[in-house]
Structures are given as C-alpha cells and as structure tokens.
Amino acid sequence: MLGVKPDELARWLEEFKGPLHSFLRRMAGEAAADDLFQEVFVKALKAAGTYEDRQRPAAWLFTIARRLAVDHLRRERPQASLDQTSGEGASLAETLPGKDPRPEAELESSETRARIMAAIDVLPTDQREVFLMREHGGLSFKEISEALGVPLNTALGRMHYAVTKLRRTLENQ
C-alpha cells in the first residue's frame, strides 16, 4: 500500500520526535535543528504519496532527515567544515561549562552528556550519521545502507570506525 495520512504522520511525530531532533542536533548543529525538524515533516507530507507500508516509519523519516542535514551542511560548508561541526581543537574543558549553580549530581550527569556529545560531534560526518541512525533511530544496517546508497559492508565499516573513535575519545577525556 502507498501513502501516509496526516493523522498517522502526527502519531510518528510523537513517537520519533526525540530521536529525530537529537539526530538533527548532532548532525547539523543546535541552531539549525529546530528548522530542519519541522522541514522533515513538511517534506514527509509532500512525499506522503510515495511512502510504502513495507518501509518502517523510522527508516523513512530518518532518510528524509539525513538528506536535509546533509543539504544543510553543504550550504554551510564555507563557514564550517563538513567533518567538524563543533569543538575541533578545543579541549574538553573548553567545551564544558564553568561554574554552574546546579546540584552536583545533575551537573555530573550533564557534564557526562556534554562529553559524549562532544565526542560524537568530532566524528567525521559519514561515520556520525551511521552511528546516529543506528543508535538514535534504531535503523538496521540494511536500512542505513539503503538510506545512504552504500553497500552494507561500507555502513558496517563506518560504524566500526565510529565506535572505535568514540571509545578512544572518551577514554582520553
């Protein structure tokens, strides 16, 4: 069956809002994430007639989100490198907040999150997108390779590099 109705898309918005917005934040940056998030659903509405119900909604939406993020990065290329959207060359201390009035446990948890986000942000784009599509979107490697138009082994290779680099970065922090 082809097509998806606005009511169904509204349900998917609720279901995937966190993973999609987090994906866009890490791929395109905080400033662009909100606009791109809305654009995902505008594009989805326009392409609603082409949706096939054999596709998983997450794979379909993440494919749209990934295209928008890549287009955004291409437009921004003169200002920012595709490979490093934030924090390159900056020490972890520079990427973390200074004095913070929040309770210690909350601060520690937010510092951990900031460390992880900084480590993800310094991954090359092709590895970052595979890692996030897998870990945020829950896409299978087959779905990721289809979304990216690359062989399955290429998607697996990029994930392997991403995991290895993340471990190294987080261990060194």
Add this chain to the structure above:
Amino acid sequence: MTHENFENALLLRAAGELPPGDAAGLAAHLAECRACRSFEAALTASSAAAKLTLEDPSPALVRRTRAVILSNRESPAPSLPWNWIPAGLGMALATLLLMVGRQHPRPPLEPAPEAALAQEQDELSQTEADLEELEDLLTEAEFDLSENVTGGDL
C-alpha cells in the same frame, strides 16, 4: 571468517541482523579473541552513551509541527445530492424554456401591417429577455456547482 568479519558480525548481532547460522561461530570466536571482546564492550558502551544524548524538542516546536501536519488534512467531500442540485436545476430550466419555445412556434413571415410588426417586435423582445434570464440562471447554477465542488475554498 576473518577478524574483520567477526567485528561486523558483532555489529549485526547488536542490530538483530545476524543470520542465525553465524551465531555459534561468533560465540566461539569471542571466547578466544580478546580484541573482539574489547570491541564488543566498546559497542555496548557507545550505545549506552548515545542513549544519554537523546533529548526531546521543545513542546512549542512539537505543537507547531503538529499544526503544520494536521493543516494538511483533506476537507470532507461534499455530499452528492448538494453537488448535483444546482446543476440539475439549471438543466431542468433550460429544458423547460426550450419546450415552451417549441409549443409557440413563430408564424410564417408575411407582409404584415404595422400592428403585426409591433407584435412581432414585442415577441422578439420577450424572447431576448427570456434568453437573458436563462443565461443568468445557468451562470448562477454553474457558480453554485463550483462552490459545492471546491467546498468554497477557492
């Protein structure tokens, strides 16, 4: 299988995509390969770390996006009788006027006195008035029809 194949198999297993036939071979390799066990641990840790970075967008953004989506709902189609009534009325009126016209055929033209000419002139004016009225009715019926078909959106 090469060592790289086993690492790929670990990724596939984590994603639930490992062919069942490969599971036993992978388990045997893991038992004796320290590098693969280390990679498996890194995979588990990075997956847990990624979950910590998940964050919902602001409620305002979700509301705005939902409004955009739901504004694309189709308006309900008008019911069939309302659709056809104006068109049907127009057709009925047109048919009626044609029948009236046929029941009162014009007399053959003869050299006529002035009174007959005046009567002829009156009949002609009446026919023109009838035709104008018919045109008005048809225009009105077409307008009603387009209003019903488009739901008045255009």
